[in-house]
Amino acid sequence: MTSEIRQNLATRQWVIIATSRAKRPEDFQPASTAERELSGRDESCPFCPGNEHMLPGITLEVPGPGPEGWQTRVVPNKYPALTHEDDPQRYSRGIYTAMPGYGQHEVIVETPRHDRDIPQMSVEEVGILVETYHQRYVDAMNDDHHMMTIIFRNHGPMAGPSLVHPHSQLVATGIVPRAIRWREEEANRYFDDRGRCVFCDILAFEIQDRRRVILENDTFLAFVPFAAEVPFEVWVVPKRHQADFGDISDEEKAGLASALREVLAGLHTKLRDPDYNYVVNSSSRHQAGEPHLHWYLQIRPRLTIPAGFEIGSGMAINPSIPEEDAAFLKADGGATE
Numbered sequence: 001m002t003s004e005i006r007q008n009l010a011t012r013q014w015v016i017i018a019t020s021r022a023k024r025p026e027d028f029q030p031a032s033t034a035e036r037e038l039s040g041r042d043e044s045c046p047f048c049p050g051n052e053h054m055l056p057g058i059t060l061e062v063p064g065p066g067p068e069g070w071q072t073r074v075v076p077n078k079y080p081a082l083t084h085e086d087d088p089q090r091y092s093r094g095i096y097t098a099m100p101g102y103g104q105h106e107v108i109v110e111t112p113r114h115d116r117d118i119p120q121m122s123v124e125e126v127g128i129l130v131e132t133y134h135q136r137y138v139d140a141m142n143d144d145h146h147m148m149t150i151i152f153r154n155h156g157p158m159a160g161p162s163l164v165h166p167h168s169q170l171v172a173t174g175i176v177p178r179a180i181r182w183r184e185e186e187a188n189r190y191f192d193d194r195g196r197c198v199f200c201d202i203l204a205f206e207i208q209d210r211r212r213v214i215l216e217n218d219t220f221l222a223f224v225p226f227a228a229e230v231p232f233e234v235w236v237v238p239k240r241h242q243a244d245f246g247d248i249s250d251e252e253k254a255g256l257a258s259a260l261r262e263v264l265a266g267l268h269t270k271l272r273d274p275d276y277n278y279v280v281n282s283s284s285r286h287q288a289g290e291p292h293l294h295w296y297l298q299i300r301p302r303l304t305i306p307a308g309f310e311i312g313s314g315m316a317i318n319p320s321i322p323e324e325d326a327a328f329l330k331a332d333g334g335a336t337e
Contacts, residue, residue, distance in 0.1 A: 003081060003101025005175060013178045016101060018081040038115035038164065047073075047109045047165040059106060062132055068112040071125065072132040080105035081171060088145045088174040104140050104172040108132055108151075109165065117155070117166050119265040127257035133168070133280065134253065138246050140172040141285065147176050148284040151245075156275025158302035176284045184287050191292030199294030200241050202226075212326045215262055219255030222263050224326040230304060231320035232271065232329065234263055236297040243293035245282035260297065266329045267301065275302035 003018040046054035049068040056076045064071025082103025090099040110129050111121065118126060133151050140149040149172040154161040161167075190198040203221055206213055212223045214234060222236045236259050238252055248256070267274060282295040310316055 003083070005082075005099050005101055005173070007097040014175050016081050018101060040113050040115050042114045042165070045114055045163065045165050046078075047075075047107075047163060047167060048114050049112050060132070060135065062128055064112070064128070066112060070112065071128045072111070073109040074132065074136055075107050075109065077105040077107050077169065082173060099174065102145060102174045104143070104146065104149075104170065106136065106170050108136065108168040108170060110168060111166055114165050117264075117268075118261055119268040121261060123254075123258050123261055126261045127254055129168075130253045130257045130260070133170075134246070134248060136170050137280075137282070140170060141246060143172065145174050146172040146285065147174055148172070148180060149282070150279060152277060152279040154277050156273070156302065158275035159277045180281075180284060183281070184284065184290075184293060187292045187294075188290070197241055197292055197294050199237060199296065203237055203239060211323045214266065214326055214329050215259060217255050217258055219252045220259040222259050224322040224329075226322060228318055228320070228322045228325070229316035230300050230302075230318060232267065232274075232301045232303065232325045233322075234267075234299040234329075236260060236263060236299070238295065241291075241294055243283040243290055243295060244288040245280050245295045246288070256297070263299065263329075267299070270329055271301065271303075276300060277302070 003016060006015050007013070008015065041048045041050070043051070045051060052058070056078050058073060058075055060072075060074040061070040062072045063069065082101045082105050084102065084104065086100030086102050088099065088102035090097055092098075108129070110118070111125065118129075121129075137149055137151060140146055149170060151168060151170050153168040187198050190196075194201075202225075206223045207216070207221060212226065214222045214224065216222070219239055220236055221239060222234055225233060225235050236256065238248070238256070240249075240252065242248070267276065276299055278297060278299040280295065280297050283290065283293045287293055304319065306316075
C-alpha cells in the first residue's frame, strides 16, 4: 500500500498519509522569487522535451504547433499521493477509520517551454490548457469510485511546487473532504432558505456593485470576494449557473482562458510575480446536478503566513481591504472590465 487515508475521529476530517511524497526531488525548487531566471529548456527537468526517459509515462498529449509536437502533456505523478493500486473500501483500526489511498494523481505539463508561464502565454495556449483540464476532469469522474476531482496549480516556492516547469495537477479521491462537504452544505442551506444559488446572488450583486470587480467578459466575472481571506484573493466565476466543471461549454472554455490569463498577468505585473495557489472548486460526484452549487476558480496569493490565532481558531485575518485590492489590480494597465 503506497498511501492511506485516515479520518480524525474528533473532527471527521480526512488526512492523506503519503510517504512516497517525501521522495520528491527538492533540487528543482527555487530558493527564492529572485532566483526565477529560467531558460527555455532545463537538462535536469523531466517535463522538458527530450527528457521523456525521466517520466513514469505519458497519459495524454495535446498537439501543438512547435517542433516538440505537443502543447500540453499529462503524465502520472511520479510520487503520487493517491493511486489505483488499492481497493477503495474503508476499514477500522481500533476506534479509528481509514481506507487505502485509492485515487488518481497526475501532472498537467502546461507548455514544452521551461520558462513560459501562463502570463506569457497567448489566450489560445491557455485555451488548450483549459481544454486539457476539462478532458482529464471528465476522464477522472468516469471512475465511479472517485467522489471528487480537484484541479490545482502551485506557483512559486511558498506555494509548494517541487518543479518549476509550468504545470498543474489533478487529484481524484474516493472521499469528499470535510471542507468541500461543508461548502456544499452551506450552499444547500442558502438554497433552502431563499430558493436561489448563493453564487448566482453573489454574481448579481458584484456585477451591480462593481467595487470588487477586476474584469468581466461574456461568460465570466473575476472579482476580489467581499470577505477575502488573503490579500488579492480572486474568484473567477462562470455567469451561467452550473455545479460541475465538467459541464463547461466550448464558449466558456474560451472565456475562462481569457479571464485566467488576464488575472494572472495582472498579478504578475502589479505584485511582481507573487507565489500563489489556484484551484477549480467543483461539485462532488453526487452533487453535480444540484441547483444550489456553482463551480468557480479560486486564486490565493501567498503574501501572508497564517499565525497562531488563525491556526487555533480557523479564522483568517486579512490585513488588506478587498475593495482597494481590486482597484489596485485594475489600475494603470492591470486587468480591465
